[in-house]
Amino acid sequence: MTKYTEDHEWIEIDGDVATVGITDYAQKALGDVVFVELPEVGATFSAGDEVAVVESVKAASEVYAPLTGDIVEVNEDLEGEPALVNSDSTGNGWFFKIKLANVADLDDLMDEAAYNAHVAGLD
Amino acid sequence: MSDDNLLRTPLYDLHVEAGGKMVPFAGYAMPVQYPLGIMNEHLHTRDKAGLFDVSHMGQAYIRSKDGSDPAKIIEELMPSALSVLKAGKMRYSVLLNDDGGIEDDLMVTRTFEPEGTLYVVVNAACKNKDYDILEDKLGDRLTLEPLEDRALIALQGPKAEAVLSALAPEVADLAFMEATMVTLEGVVCWVSRSGYTGEDGYEISVPSDEAEALSRRLLISDDVELIGLGARDSLRLEAGLCLSGHDFDASTSPVEANVIFALGKKRREDGDFVGAERILGELGNGAANVRVGIVPSGRAPAREGTEIASEDGEIVGKITSGGFGPTYGGPVAMGFVPASLSENGTKLKLMIRGKAHEATVTATPFVPQRYKRKQS
Numbered sequence: 001m002t003k004y005t006e007d008h009e010w011i012e013i014d015g016d017v018a019t020v021g022i023t024d025y026a027q028k029a030l031g032d033v034v035f036v037e038l039p040e041v042g043a044t045f046s047a048g049d050e051v052a053v054v055e056s057v058k059a060a061s062e063v064y065a066p067l068t069g070d071i072v073e074v075n076e077d078l079e080g081e082p083a084l085v086n087s088d089s090t091g092n093g094w095f096f097k098i099k100l101a102n103v104a105d106l107d108d109l110m111d112e113a114a115y116n117a118h119v120a121g122l123d
Numbered sequence: 124m125s126d127d128n129l130l131r132t133p134l135y136d137l138h139v140e141a142g143g144k145m146v147p148f149a150g151y152a153m154p155v156q157y158p159l160g161i162m163n164e165h166l167h168t169r170d171k172a173g174l175f176d177v178s179h180m181g182q183a184y185i186r187s188k189d190g191s192d193p194a195k196i197i198e199e200l201m202p203s204a205l206s207v208l209k210a211g212k213m214r215y216s217v218l219l220n221d222d223g224g225i226e227d228d229l230m231v232t233r234t235f236e237p238e239g240t241l242y243v244v245v246n247a248a249c250k251n252k253d254y255d256i257l258e259d260k261l262g263d264r265l266t267l268e269p270l271e272d273r274a275l276i277a278l279q280g281p282k283a284e285a286v287l288s289a290l291a292p293e294v295a296d297l298a299f300m301e302a303t304m305v306t307l308e309g310v311v312c313w314v315s316r317s318g319y320t321g322e323d324g325y326e327i328s329v330p331s332d333e334a335e336a337l338s339r340r341l342l343i344s345d346d347v348e349l350i351g352l353g354a355r356d357s358l359r360l361e362a363g364l365c366l367s368g369h370d371f372d373a374s375t376s377p378v379e380a381n382v383i384f385a386l387g388k389k390r391r392e393d394g395d396f397v398g399a400e401r402i403l404g405e406l407g408n409g410a411a412n413v414r415v416g417i418v419p420s421g422r423a424p425a426r427e428g429t430e431i432a433s434e435d436g437e438i439v440g441k442i443t444s445g446g447f448g449p450t451y452g453g454p455v456a457m458g459f460v461p462a463s464l465s466e467n468g469t470k471l472k473l474m475i476r477g478k479a480h481e482a483t484v485t486a487t488p489f490v491p492q493r494y495k496r497k498q499s
Contacts, residue, residue, distance in 0.1 A: 031353075032162035034447040035422045035454070037476070053476065055424050057161040057447045058353045079422070 003106055004115035005066045010090055016103050020066060021094040022054065022085065025119050031056040033085040038074040038096055045069065045098070047105065052095055054085065063095065067105045073097040132178035133274045133331040137338055141349050149247035151179040154351040161353035165449040168320060168358055169490070172280035173350035174341055181250030182270040182328055184234070185241040185257070189264070192239050194231070196264050200256070201231070202377065202396045204387030205241075208233040213300050213315055216385050217377055218245075218253055223398020224373045225380060227253050228365060232302050232315060242302075242313065244275065244326070246367040274334030279324030279358075281493065282346040287314075287325055290340070294325060298497035308333075308340055320355070321362025321492040360455060361448045363416055363487025369427060370414060370443045370457055378405035379459070381414040412440060413465045416487035417456045417473070421480055424454040425473045431458050432472040432479065439464060442473065448489055455489045456482075 003011045008026035012019045027033065035055040045051050045065035052063040074096045078084060084093040100106070110118060129152040138145060143154030154176070156164060167173060187193040194205040203216035213232035217225045227249040232242045245253045250269075257267050278287055288295040291305045294314055302315035313328040329337050341347050356366070365371055371380040376398070383406070390396060394403050419425050429442040445456030456473075464471065469484040 031156065031160050034162075035424060037423060055447070057165070057357055057449060058155070060424070060426060082422075 001106075002112060003066075003109035004112065004118075005064075005109060006118060007064055007066075008119075009063065009066050011066050011106070011109060013103075013106060016100050017072060017097050018067060018069070018100055018106075019094050019097050022063065022089055023115070023119075024089050027086050027089040027093070030054060030061060030085075031058060033082045036078045036082050036085060036095065038078065039071045041071050041074060043071050045071070065098065066109065067098065067100055068102065069098040069100040071096055072099045130179070132176055133334040134176040134178060134276070134338055137335050138176065138349070143349070143351060146352075148352060149179055151247065153179060154349070156351040156353045157349050159348060161351070161357065162449050164348065164350045164354035165357050167348045168280045168350055168354060169322060169450050170280070171346040171348075172278055172282040172286055172324070172344070173320070173354070174338060174347050175277040175279065175350050175355055176274070176338075177277050177326070178274040178331075178334065179247035180275055181243075181245040181247065181253065182273055182275060183243050183245070183254065184268040184270065185243060186238060186266050186268070187264060188266060190238055193241050193265055194233070194239065196261055197231070197241070197257070198390070198396060200260060200397055202386045202390050202399070202402065203231070204390055205231055207387075210235045210239075211301055211303050213302055213317060214385075215382075217380075217382060218256060219377075219396060219398045219402075220256075220373055221397050222374070223376045223401035225367075225371045225375050225377060225382075226256060226373050227367050228371075228382070228385075229253070230315075230317065234313075235304065242328075249367055270328070272331050273328050274331050275326060275328050276334065276338060276341075277318050277320075277324060277326045278341060278347070279318045279320040279322045279350075280346075281323060282344075283322070283324040284495070286341060286344045286347055287327075289344075297325075299323070299494035301497075308337055310337065312337075316495060319362070319364055320358035321364070321488055321490060322358070323493050323495045357446055357449060360444050360446060360457070361451055361488065361490040362492055363457070363489060365414070365457075366444055376402050376405055376410065378402060379410045379413055409462050412459045412461055414443065414457055414459055415465050416485045416489060417442070417445075417458055417471065417482050418485040418489070419454045419456065419473055419475075419480055419482045422453065423475050423480055425456045425475055425480070425482070429456075429458075430474040431460055431482075432474055433464060434470050434472065436472065436479070438474070439471075451489045457487065460484070
């Protein structure tokens with residue numbers, strides 16, 4: 001099951017662990033990604049906290065924790081190859097995995113149809 | 124400011140048609156990038172040739188009221204050797220205030236008009252201020268004629284000469300910082316071999332109503348792509364060139380900004396410009412703080428405003444321009460540090476989002492400039 005936030009993150013659920021990345025819409029809007037600052041494994045974030053920073057040639061943009069939980073893994077491939085965020089934003093360009101404090105929080109996020117409608121409303 | 128209030132350059136329609144992402148810049152709607160993207164636009168310019176709309180910049184003629192050399196008069200506010208400029212030669216200079224601070228930087232060219240008329244190009248964000256300063260301080264002796272009916276386009280990169288000389292072979296004979304009148308596609312243009320990317324190339328002042336046709340003609344070449352402000356900024360940063368209002372402001376002297384090359388040798392001896400006392404003092408004794416190139420050790424870009432610390436953690440300065448250098452292949456920056464920490468190789472720390480990142484003072488340009496200087 002994949003969920004989405006208004007801030008253009010995708011969240012893929014496996015049990016109580018969510019893999020988080022940014023959507024194709026977001027990577028296109030950002031442009032060429034040259035650096036991603038990822039959280040520390042073990043760190044705890046509340047929904048809405050600044051959890052990562054993604055930098056394009058032009059600017060730095062914050063990524064917010066979509067849900068409350070503990071970081072259990074980060075995508076270390078992004079250190080050497082940040083362009084994965086552009087070339088494979090919903091696959092190998094994932095950012096981090098977060099163990100959810102409360103799986104029911106997922107209900108607050110958008111499903112694919114709702115996200116697509118959200119994006120369509122932005123253009 | 125809503126988009127409706129933004130000014131448009133004569134190439135606005137071309138930008139929109141080409142998919143340019145239009146953003147407000149200095150009161151104009153300007154393309155920050157095209158579908159190619161900042162990274163590829165930057166690399167294309169260094170590899171082949173980029174076409175930039177810089178029509179938002181201020182172009183003006185300066186003449187004296189009594190027929191004397193206007194350069195001699197503007198030298199009161201600019202420390203460069205301008206009165207010695209021969210027709211068709213240009214120089215980078217700075218417009219100074221009474222305290223020796225830089226109000227703006229600009230290009231000054233001697234035209235071929237018999238009265239020694241100067242053609243100047245100033246920054247978009249500063250043009251009204253610059254014109255007001257010139258009018259206020261020198262208006263009794265100079266007339267300034269803004270060229271509102273001319274566009275300015277820059278063709279930059281190693282293929283620029285081949286592309287432009289196909290329309291007018293004589294442009295190949297211009298050396299860096301030389302300019303002349305050239306007929307391009309039947310239109311009389313003022314063409315200089317100059318730019319702000321570190322690459323060889325040209326700037327073309329063209330009547331506004333001819334700018335789009337000329338741009339389309341240049342874009343026929345497979346070697347030429349439209350390039351937006353995003354890549355223009357990363358190109359000039361890699362070239363180690365100052366951005367007005369960022370790498371200096373009205374409080375910064377030319378010595379602090381490390382644009383000492385803009386100070387003419389005889390002008391230094393004579394000290395005949397505003398702020399000379401401070402500037403000559405700093406030349407002799409050194410400025411307390413100076414602009415240097417800085418290379419972060421890691422991959423994290425250090426943006427404008429990032430605090431600079433000494434190795435022992437004391438905050439000593441700020442980054443004034445910084446980002447990712449696509450040709451350099453990593454982050455590069457410029458900023459101000461105390462003179463004691465300005466030697467190349469000095470280790471610094473950059474406080475990026477609260478964490479200290481290692482960095483090193485490094486000579487600029489970060490990418491070698493490739494100007495076609497006159498063969499001596």
